[in-house]
Amino acid sequence: MSTATNRPINRRVVLARHPDGMVKESDFRIEDEELGELGKGEVLVKQEAISVDAFIRTALNEVEGLHTATPIGGIIGTLGVGRVIESNNDDFAVGDAVSGGLGAQTYVQGSPTYMKIDDSKVPATAYLGALGLTTGVTAYFGILNCAAAKAGDTVVVSGAAGAVGSIAVQVAKIKGCKVIGIAGGQKKCDFLVNELGLDGAIDYKNDDVDAKIKELCPGGVDVFFDNVGGELLDIILDNLAMKGRIAICGAISQYGDQQNIRGPSLYLRLAERWGTMGGFVVSYYADQFEKAYADLGQWMEEGKLVMPETIEEGIDNFPKALVGLFNGANTGKMLVKL
Ligand SMILES: NC(=O)c1ccc[n+]([C@@H]2O[C@H](COP(=O)([O-])OP(=O)(O)OC[C@H]3O[C@@H](n4cnc5c(N)ncnc54)[C@H](OP(=O)(O)O)[C@@H]3O)[C@@H](O)[C@H]2O)c1
The missing domain is CATH 3.90.180.10 (Medium-chain alcohol dehydrogenases, catalytic domain)
Known part of the structure; x- marks a missing residue:
């Protein structure tokens, strides 16, 4: 040999x-x-x-x-x-x-x-x-297709300062939504408001999230893009607006023990508020990838997406x-x- x-x-x-x-x-x-x-x-x-x-x-x-x-x-x-x-x-x-x-x-x-x-x-x-399948493209389809966010909606994103989250919040802003991000720590919250131009940010490690959601989203939450799961999902369910939509992108708070995932206990709010909760995997939108790449690329070129x-x-x-x-x-x- x-x-x-x-x-x-x-x-x-x-x-x-x-x-x-x-x-x-x-x-x-x-x-x-x-x-x-x-x-x-x-x-x-x-x-x-x-x-x-x-x-x-x-x-x-x-x-x-x-x-x-x-x-x-x-x-x-x-x-x-x-x-x-x-x-x-x-x-x-x-x-x-x-x-x-x-x-x-x-x-x-x-x-x-x-x-x-x-x-x-x-x-x-x-x-x-921003142009990555598991990042920008995931955020794009989660916000625009799974959650069907539209201008005027109040959108809340968890894990907002992470990779998927930071694109999800920007896509929602580009589409004319009011956007609130949830992230850990004041520094990340400042980044969301001062650098990504969000309408508000909640530090889930130090704030009373329920009280802050009520303060920042007085009309309720039209769209929740969830990267985190667990307790946060229940808090948003409790604050869902009529016909609110929840897009389950992931549940990073639950990945340590996937045999015992904490599910939402307030899911009946979906019935009470005529709401919907759906999940997605980015690959399910493969037939529309070209459009996502074109839009994300254009927003980057225009300086709207960082x-x-x-x-x-x-x-x-x-x-x-x-x-x-x-x-x-x-x-x-x-x-x-x-
Ligand atoms: N559906 C799909 O097709 C698809 C595709 C790609 C990714 N995803 C999902 O998208 C989500 C984000 O993934 P990513 O790769 O972009 O990661 P990432 O958001 O860049 O990083 C993870 C962030 O999650 C937060 N985090 C970690 N543990 C947490 C906990 N216990 N509670 C609350 N927040 C926590 C941390 O930020 P803080 O400092 O704010 O805590 C961390 O920076 C994940 O749930 C992932 O599974 C889904």
Whole structure:
């Protein structure tokens, strides 16, 4: 057997154990892998940035949940952007920027399962943020399709200073809604009001959320875009306006113990207020992705849509970045730059 010479070493993050409750850095292991020669039709991509998403946590349990379970020793499934550095494939040239499910690793070698992206007008990381499937595109469909927010609606978004949340609030503002964000801490609330131009913000860690919702939404909540779940969902149900709509995007407060998720106890408010509550997964809107990319891209160009980034450096810091997501370490998109 011949050994490949001068090949890069791929450094990757694998699952060491299924997390028990909150995810910990010790749930992961970092490994080095020697890459072989490039085969026919294969491409070598150097990853430049990894998207750190809440959904990653839901794929780490032993029991399959929202997403396919990662086996012990399996590479952590993540989205990312990178650049082709070697190619035996006519469709990919050296220098092409790509985006897709690249995994938590420094290099990706094999047959391409990702797509080419145009990073001539926006930085490649925009395809993980405002133009990212699990971020901007998720927020777009959650607000406009699932919740059907329209001008004049009072919209409340939980996890509002995170990646999906910070785009959801901006899309709702662009559409002429009154928008209130819920986030942890005064700094994030100031960011929502002063930098994203929201009509109000609630610090769920320190404020009386029910009292603040009543104060800021005197006519009730027309639309709730929920990233958090748990107690917050009940508070909003109790303050729902007539014909109010709730879009379940996720429930990050419940991801530590997915076998015992706290459901809403005030769901009868839906009957009393003629309300609706629905969920969605972004991929269900695949036939409308082009429109979402066009709108989000245009709003970015017009300066109406911004995406702050929180950055960790280096693959070894991927576990730290993921743990940070569950401690509110990020404002906007959490990325690991390589
Ligand atoms: N339906 C879909 O297709 C789809 C697609 C992508 C993502 N999602 C969902 O979208 C949500 C946001 O995901 P993301 O990747 O963009 O993450 P993110 O919002 O960037 O980061 C998570 C944020 O959630 C907040 N948080 C963490 N634990 C919390 C808790 N126990 N209670 C309240 N807030 C908590 C933290 O902010 P604070 O400092 O404010 O606490 C943290 O910054 C998640 O629920 C995810 O599952 C759904």
